[in-house]
Amino acid sequence: MSFLFAAPDMLTDAARNLASVGSTISAANTAAAASTAGVLAPAADQISAAVAAILSQHGSAYQALSAQAAAFHAEFVRALGGAGGTYAAAEAVAASGLAAAQQDVEQEVLAAINAPTELLLGRPLIGNGADGTAASPNGRPGGLLFGNGGTGYSATAPGVAGGTGGAAGLVGSGGAGGTGGANAAGGAGGRGGWLWGTNGPAGLSALASGTVPLQMNGVFATVGVSVNGGPSVPLTVDTGSNGLLIPFWDIGLRQLGLPTQLGFVSYGEGVGFIYLNFNAPVNFGNGLLTAPTPVSVEILELPLSLNGLGLMLTGNVFAGGDGILGIGSNAVGPASSVVTALQGPLNQGVLIDEPGRYLQFGPNPLPGITVTGAPVTAFDVQINGGPLQQVLALVDSGGNQGSIPSSILETGQTSGPLPAGTTISVYTDGALTPLYSYTTTETNSPQVLSGQMNTGFMPFAQGPVYISYSPTGVGTMTFDF
Known part of the structure; x- marks a missing residue:
């Protein structure tokens, strides 16, 4: 059996070269037209007339032959060019068919490889996870051995959170979380591969604010x-x-x-x-x-x-x-x-509402009285209705019962808890705007120290307190009660 090999690009080049040859022939025919289309008038003798007749016949024959040759050449160039196009089209069809066949084979092989883990674990062994959809918003996990997690679905309906990105297996990157709808959170990004890969980015959130529950352990607040x-x-x-x-x-x-x-x-x-x-x-x-x-x-x-x-x-x-x-x-x-x-x-910022x-x-949702510095700020403090005294204070939710500077006491006490029944009133620095006050008990009293004041948990137990992170590195605190 013999095979014919055709290179469409070579046929196209040959047709192009022959077309240039045709142009050269046409130029030669044009140059010869003057001397072949018409012969000079002969002399009056019979011999000159006979020679002129012969030359005129040859010129006419040349013109006819050259016209036929030009027509044949043009037709040949068209045929050759058409053959190249036909071969190219045939090759494209064959290539697409082979690519489709190859893709079908690959899919069948992957399906056979992934079938056991899909059946047992619900995820492939090799391959990327499917992206989330409106019906199933979370991206599917990638292959156990290799593959990226699917992308979470981006919600369009208000209040609907974006889908989470799918996790990778051993090698691969986690899928990106989907964008949340109006006033809804974006989805979390998927986990990257155990051996190699990156975590997927979280989806964009359209939340203007968000809350999480607090748990109280005595005077201390905890959050998950x-x-x-x-x-x-x-x-x-x-x-x-x-x-x-x-x-x-x-x-x-x-x-x-x-x-x-x-x-x-x-x-x-x-x-x-x-x-x-x-x-x-x-x-x-x-x-x-x-x-x-x-x-x-x-x-x-x-x-x-x-x-x-x-x-x-x-x-x-x-x-x-x-x-x-x-x-x-x-x-x-x-x-x-x-x-x-x-x-x-x-x-x-963040609002702490114990x-x-x-x-x-998010932004502070409540009106209140604002002081500069979070948590280090300046207060005016009054003990048992005595004179106002300026102190540097740490507004500390984790400070237990807190501490009071011995320098503002008139009793001479320098250590130990402040006696029960002592009333502590706290004001803004210089403005004399009351912030909070309380009376100590046997079980709730600040320690007397030589350093700065620590509010402890008391202001947080009385109402919401908002911390703003502006200005950067300083912040403000707003007592929303």
Whole structure:
């Protein structure tokens, strides 16, 4: 059996070259037209007349032959060019057929490979996960061995959250979360591969504000938080510090990346913590998910006092929580507040409503009295109706019963708890606008110290307090009661 090989591009080039030859022939015929189309008039003798007749016959024959040759050449060029086009079209059809056949074979092979894991686990062994739809908004997971997670569905209806991105398996990137509808949260991004890959980005949120429940453990408030896809664990809400501190066993370890900082921090209860900072997303629930932001992962606890040792032995280092959620603006801590990594306007601030048992992220929803500095600010304080005295104060939700400077007392007391029955009234600095007041009891009284004032939990127990992160690094606090 013999085979004919045709190269359409070569046929096209040949036709193009022959066309140029045809142009050359036409130019030659035009140049010869003058000498072949007409012969000069002969002399009067018979011989000249006979020669002229012969030459005229040859010229006419040349003109006819050249016209036939030009027509044949043009037809040949057209045929050759048409053959090239025909072969090219035939090759395109054959190639598309082969590609379709190859794709069909690939699909059949993948289907055979993925069938067992699809049946048993509901996900393929190899291949990308399907994107979310209106009926099933969450992206499907990628292949166990290789494949990216599907993209979450972007909602269009108001109040409908975006779908979550699908997770990758061993190798692959997580799917992107879908965009939320009006006044709805975006979906969380899918987890990246165990061996290689990146986490999918969270979907855009259209939330103007968002709330999460608070739990009270005595005088301390806790809120559930998930770090880097780990379990949701209670963290103690602390306005007196900055940054999130959490033990390493409470975070998701996949795609955590490399640490950015090694440090040491103590919160004043007699326990020190050695930590590593990582960039990781923080999820408060209800669609309130931050972009990757610095979080501090505790790797070792150290007792700094007998009180601290006692707290470590009783497992009460974080006052009922698994870690610390420091949400101050001008406080100190291992990192900045993770609230600022929420999507705007959720990152403007946070309302702590302990009587109402919730946190609300976003702009301040209530009217109130505002002071500059969050939590470090200046107050005028009055003890038992005495003179107003200016103090530097730390408005500290995690400060237990707090502390009072001995310098503003007229009793000479320098240590220990303030006696029960003492009335403490707090005003804005210089404006004499009352903020809050209370009378101490045997079980609720600040410690007398030589340093600055610490409000402890009392202002938060009386009503909502809002922390704003503007201006950056200073902030404001609004007493909304």
